[in-house]
Amino acid sequence: MNMKQEDIIKPENCVYRKPSLLTDENMHYCPGCSHGVVHKLIAEIIEEMGMEDKTVGVSPVGCAVFAYNYIDIDWIQAAHGRAPSVATALKRLNPENLIFTYQGDGDLAAIGTCETIHAANRGENIAIIFINNAIYGMTGGQMAPTTLLGMKTSTTPYGRRADLNGHPLVMAPLMAQLDGTCYVTRQSVHTPAAVRKAKAAIRKAFENSMAGKGTSMVEIVSTCNSGWKLTPAQSNEWLVENMFKKYPLGDLKNE
Amino acid sequence: MESDIRLMKGNEALAHAMIRYGADGYFGYPITPQSEVLETLEAEMPWESTGMVVLQAESEVAAVNMVYAGAGAGKAVCTSSSSPGMSLMQEGISFIAAAELPALLINCMRGGPGLGTIQPSQADYFQATKGGGHGDYRLITLAPSSVQEMCDFVALGWDLAFKYRTPAMILADGTVGQMMEKVILPEPRRRRTEEELREQCPWAVTGKKNRKRNIITSLELNAPAMEVINNNLQAKYKRIEENEVRCEALNTEDCEYLIVAFGSMARICEKAMELARKQGLNVGLLRPITLWPFPAKAIEQAARKAKGILVVELSAGQMIEDVKLAVNCQVDTRHYGRMGGMIPTPDEILGVLKEMFVK
Amino acid sequence: MAKVKGAVVVNIERCKGCDLCAVACPLGVLELQPREVNNRGYHYAYVKNADKCIGCQSCALVCPDGCITVYRVQE
Numbered sequence: 001m002n003m004k005q006e007d008i009i010k011p012e013n014c015v016y017r018k019p020s021l022l023t024d025e026n027m028h029y030c031p032g033c034s035h036g037v038v039h040k041l042i043a044e045i046i047e048e049m050g051m052e053d054k055t056v057g058v059s060p061v062g063c064a065v066f067a068y069n070y071i072d073i074d075w076i077q078a079a080h081g082r083a084p085s086v087a088t089a090l091k092r093l094n095p096e097n098l099i100f101t102y103q104g105d106g107d108l109a110a111i112g113t114c115e116t117i118h119a120a121n122r123g124e125n126i127a128i129i130f131i132n133n134a135i136y137g138m139t140g141g142q143m144a145p146t147t148l149l150g151m152k153t154s155t156t157p158y159g160r161r162a163d164l165n166g167h168p169l170v171m172a173p174l175m176a177q178l179d180g181t182c183y184v185t186r187q188s189v190h191t192p193a194a195v196r197k198a199k200a201a202i203r204k205a206f207e208n209s210m211a212g213k214g215t216s217m218v219e220i221v222s223t224c225n226s227g228w229k230l231t232p233a234q235s236n237e238w239l240v241e242n243m244f245k246k247y248p249l250g251d252l253k254n255e
Numbered sequence: 256m257e258s259d260i261r262l263m264k265g266n267e268a269l270a271h272a273m274i275r276y277g278a279d280g281y282f283g284y285p286i287t288p289q290s291e292v293l294e295t296l297e298a299e300m301p302w303e304s305t306g307m308v309v310l311q312a313e314s315e316v317a318a319v320n321m322v323y324a325g326a327g328a329g330k331a332v333c334t335s336s337s338s339p340g341m342s343l344m345q346e347g348i349s350f351i352a353a354a355e356l357p358a359l360l361i362n363c364m365r366g367g368p369g370l371g372t373i374q375p376s377q378a379d380y381f382q383a384t385k386g387g388g389h390g391d392y393r394l395i396t397l398a399p400s401s402v403q404e405m406c407d408f409v410a411l412g413w414d415l416a417f418k419y420r421t422p423a424m425i426l427a428d429g430t431v432g433q434m435m436e437k438v439i440l441p442e443p444r445r446r447r448t449e450e451e452l453r454e455q456c457p458w459a460v461t462g463k464k465n466r467k468r469n470i471i472t473s474l475e476l477n478a479p480a481m482e483v484i485n486n487n488l489q490a491k492y493k494r495i496e497e498n499e500v501r502c503e504a505l506n507t508e509d510c511e512y513l514i515v516a517f518g519s520m521a522r523i524c525e526k527a528m529e530l531a532r533k534q535g536l537n538v539g540l541l542r543p544i545t546l547w548p549f550p551a552k553a554i555e556q557a558a559r560k561a562k563g564i565l566v567v568e569l570s571a572g573q574m575i576e577d578v579k580l581a582v583n584c585q586v587d588t589r590h591y592g593r594m595g596g597m598i599p600t601p602d603e604i605l606g607v608l609k610e611m612f613v614k
Numbered sequence: 615m616a617k618v619k620g621a622v623v624v625n626i627e628r629c630k631g632c633d634l635c636a637v638a639c640p641l642g643v644l645e646l647q648p649r650e651v652n653n654r655g656y657h658y659a660y661v662k663n664a665d666k667c668i669g670c671q672s673c674a675l676v677c678p679d680g681c682i683t684v685y686r687v688q689e
Contacts (some may be wrong), residue, residue, distance in 0.1 A: 005664055008621040008685045016671045018680030020627075027679055031656065032632030036678025054462040056328075059472075068470045074460040076327045077472035079350050082320035085312065089321035090460070092308045093280055097462055115320075118313035170405050192638055192672040232632040 013197035018045040021072045028066055032232025033065055034222035035131065037189040038102075041199045042129070043071050045206055046098070048129055056090055056096040058083040060112075061106040073096050081112025084119035091209075098210055100127040106136050109145040109169050116171070123180030127205035130171065132218040132247060135227035145169040148246055152228070155177040167237040168246055175217050178254040183216035184253040188244075190223070190236040204254075213255070221247045259440040265405040266432045268440075269335065269425070270295035271308070271363060272409035277444040279330035280308040282321035287373040288429040289363035292335045294306060305446055307500030315340040319360075324354035326422075327471040329452045329459030331413050332394070335361035337429070338379050339370060341387075341431030348422060353473030355488075357416035359409065360394070360424040363432035366569075366596045374596020375429030377518060379572035383426045384547040391485060393492045395423040395499065396546040398517040402436035404544075410441065421497055426546060428569060430519035430598070497546055502550035503542040506532070507557035510539030512612055513586075514604075515554060515578050516567040517543050524567050526601035531608065538608065548572070550583035563612035564588040567604055587612070615687040620669020624659050625681040631656035635673035637683060641666040646675055 021043035029035045038184050046055050052073055052134065059067040061080035068075035078086040083101035085088055091099040108116050108130050135153055136142040144153040145166050148157040160168075176184040187198035198220060205216035223235035230238055263271070270292050273281060278301075283293040289484040290574075293311060308325075312318035318334045325332030336344060341362045351358050362383065366376035379503065382389075383396045395415050397408045405427060406464035412423040453461065455485040460469050475481040482526060512531070516524040521542035541557050543550045558564055564586050572590040579588050591607045593599050622643065624635075629652060636644040636659060645662040652658045659681070661667070669686030 003550050003619050003689060004685065008619055008669075008687050009623060010685065013621075013685040013687050014685035015669055015684060015686045016682070017672040018683070025626060026654070029678065031678075032634055033628035033678055036680070037676065040678075040680050049615040055465040056460045058324075058460060061261070065474060068472060072463075072468055074463050074468050075470045076324060076460050077470075077474060079320060079346055080321070082316065082323075082347070085317040086324035086327075088310070088317075089280065089282060089308075089324035090328055092310065093325050093332075094461060114313060114319050118317065120280070186636050189676070194668075195675040232634050233637045234632050236634075236637075249260035 007216065019047055021047050023070050023072050025069050027070055029063065030226045032223070032225050032235065034133065034220065037127065038131065038198070038220055039067060039070050041195070041202055045199065045203045046073060051098045054096060056147055058086045058090070058101040060101070060103045060107040062107050064102050064104060064131065065138070067102050068120060081107050081110070083112065084115040084124070084126070084128065088119050088122070088124045091124055091126050095125070098206060100129060100206065100209070102129045103131070104137070105132045105134065105144040105146040110172050110175055115241045117174065117178065120175050120215040120217065121178045121180045122167055124213055125209050125212050127201065127209045128215065128217040131222050132219055132243040132245065133222040133224035133227070135224045136223045137227050137228050148242060170247065172217065172219050172252050179252060180214050181217065182214040182255045185251045186219045186221055186247055186249045188239065190239055196200060214254065219247070221249065261438055261440060262435055263402065263438060264291055264433060264435050265402045265427060266291035268402050268406040268416070268438050270299065271411060271440055272406040273333055274299060274305060275441050275443040276300045276331065276410050276413060277305065278307050278333060279446060280325045280332040282312050282318040282325070282332065282334050284315045284318050284336065285313050286337045286340045288365055289335050289337045289361070292361070292373065292562070307446070308487045315343040316347065319344035320373040322358050323351050323356065325412055326351060327354065327460050328356040329456030329461065333359040333361065334408065335363065337363045337365045338376065340369050341382065343380060345388035348394070349392060350473055351422045352394070353390065353394035354424070354471050355420040357413070357420050358422045359412045359416055359477050360422055362424060362426050364426065364428045366594065372596045373429070375519065375598065376569050376594070376596065377428050377520065378570035378573065378594070380546060380568070380570060383424055384549070390486065392548055395419070395421060395495060396426050397423065398426050398544060398546050399431055400518050400521045400542065401431070402434065402438045405431060406438050406440060415499060419491060421491065428518045434471050437530070456602050498551050499545060499588070500548045500553070501544035502553050503544060504553060504557055505540040507539035507541055509537070509560050510557065511537035511560070511562055512608060513558050513561045513564045514538060514540045514567060515543070515564060515574070516540070517546060517574065517613070518571060520567050523599065523601055524604060527604035527608070530601055530605050536613065549577045549581070551577065554578055554581040558582050558586045561586055565608050565611065566590050568592045569598065570594065618628045618668050619668035619687050619689055620666065621685045622661055622667055622673060623683045624657040624661065626652050626660070627654070628679050628681045629656060629658035630679055631658050632678065634676045635659050638676045640670065641668065641670060651662065674689040
C-alpha cells in the first residue's frame, strides 16, 4: 500500500522539528554556515535538560555576536575575547544557572586566549563552545590563530607562512592539560552522524557544568564557506581533507 | 547601639564598606597603591559570612569584564585598581556604561604617564570625567578626601549606580588609599535575596523564569536605533547633572580668593586656607565631591566676588578646564600642581596664591 | 518486515538554499529549485522524490537553519 503524503504529515508522526527555543528570526549567517547547526543543538539540549529558565548564554564578538537573537534564553554579549571572564562571574554569582560561552577562533584563541586559559585553569563550572573555522568571518575572511599553513585569507593572500605569520594555534590540547578542565573534545557538524555526536558532547559539557565538575570545552571544527570561498558542500570536503588533519576529532579529556 | 569606630587605611575601609553594604562580588587584580582592597577582602572571607564572591582575576581586563557580567546579573559588584590598571579597564567600562549596568569602580590614582610611579597623583581626572573609554558616556565620579569618605562613598556609589543604572567611580588618590584615619563603619546590611534582586532589576540576566528573556548588549547596527540609544543615554546623564552634584564649600561667601581642589589636595588646601585667613586674606575653598557631574554652579557662585581662583591638583592641570568653563573665563583662574608623586605643602600653596594674586 | 515511510516539509521562506540537506539525503529526496526563488532570493530546497523518503532525519540534522520538519510512519 502506498501511503499518501498527507497521511504521513501528521503531528503524531513528527520525528524532527526546529527546536522551540530556536526563535523564528531568520539567522544572519551565510547559507550553509556551521553556526546554525550548533545553535540548533544548543537550543535542543537546553530544552531537553529543562534548563530554559536557568540558562544564560555569553555571546562573543564575531559572526556569533547575534547568537542572542536566535536562542530564546537570557543572554549577555561579551567584549571581544572576554566571554570566559563574563561566564566566570555569572556562574560564581549564580551557581544554580547554566552558563555557557559561545566563541569563535579569533575570540577564544587570539584576543581571549588569556581569559580562556585562566577560566579553565580555575576550573570554572562553565561550558565553552568553541567554533573553529580557521578564519575571521565577520570582518571579512582574515587570518585566524587557527588558520592552517598555506591557507589563503584576506590577510594572508598568498597563504599562511610559518615564518611570517606563525603556526596554527591548537587550543584543545592546551586546555586538556589544565587541571581545571574535566572535558575537552573536538567535534564537527558536517554529517548527520557528526551532528548527533556533537550534540551528545555539548550535552555532556552542560551536564558537567551543573554537576560542578569544572570547565568543559567542546571545539566544533567548522566550515566558513564564504571565507573559504567554496560552496557549503565543497567546504565539508575541504574540512575533512585539511582541517581534520590538524584538528582531529575525538575526546582529548573526559573525566 | 555603639558605633563601630576603627583606625584603618582608606583601602581597607573600602573593603569593609563593601562587605557591610551587602555587596555580591568583588573582582580585582593587585596593583600598588590599592592592593589592600583585595587583601582585606581575602582576609575577611566574606563568602563565609555574607556569601559575597571575591576573586583575584588574571588581569584588570578580566576583572572589569567580570564586573560587567555581575552587574548584568543585577548584582552589587565592584572592582578596584590604580591608574595603569584602570587604563586597561576602559573598554569594559564603556561596555558597562553602554549596556546601562550599575557597577562600582574604584581608581586609587598613582603617578603617570606610563608605568610612572606608585606615589599619589590626580592625573586620571580627564580619564574618569571625560569618558576614558570609547564613545559618548559618563561616569558618576566621586572624589573622597578622607578615609571616612572612602567608606561612605562605597554605599553612595552603589546607590547612585543602581538608581541610574550606570557605572559610578570612586576616584581616590593614592594618599587617601594609603593614609590611616579614624573611620566609623556603617551598620552591616544583608545581601539582597534573589526575589528582591529580580524585583529591583527586572532587566538582569538570571534565567528567564516567569518572564520574557533578557538580553544585555551594547550592539545596535541600525543607525537610527543607535542614535536613539545615544540620545537616551545623554538624557540620563542630564538628569544626573541636574540632581547629583555634590561639593563642600568652606568660607566661600564673598571670598576674595577661591581655591578649588579635590581629594587629598583639598585637605592640604584647607590648611593653606586657614593659614591665609590668619594672615587676613579672605580665602575660600570649594571641594568638588562629584567630579562628574561637576559643581559648576557652586563654583560660579563662590567666585562671584573673587579676584582670582587657584586650582590645585596633583597633575599638570586637568580640573582647571572645568573650573574655567564654570566661570566662563570671567575670573582669573590659575593652576598649581605637582606631579610625579610630589605633594605640595600648605605653605607652598599659600605662597603660590599670594604670588599669583595678592602681590 | 514493516516498511518505513517518511515525509519532509521544508520551510521554504526560512531556507537559504545551501544544498547541505540534498547532499546529506541518502536517497535523493531533496533538491534545490533550479529556477524559482523564495522571498529572500534563495533557490530553496524542495521535495523532488517524496516517495523515496524514509524519514531518516539526515537532511534536518545538517540543516543550519532548522527549516526541515520530518515525519515518519511504519506501514
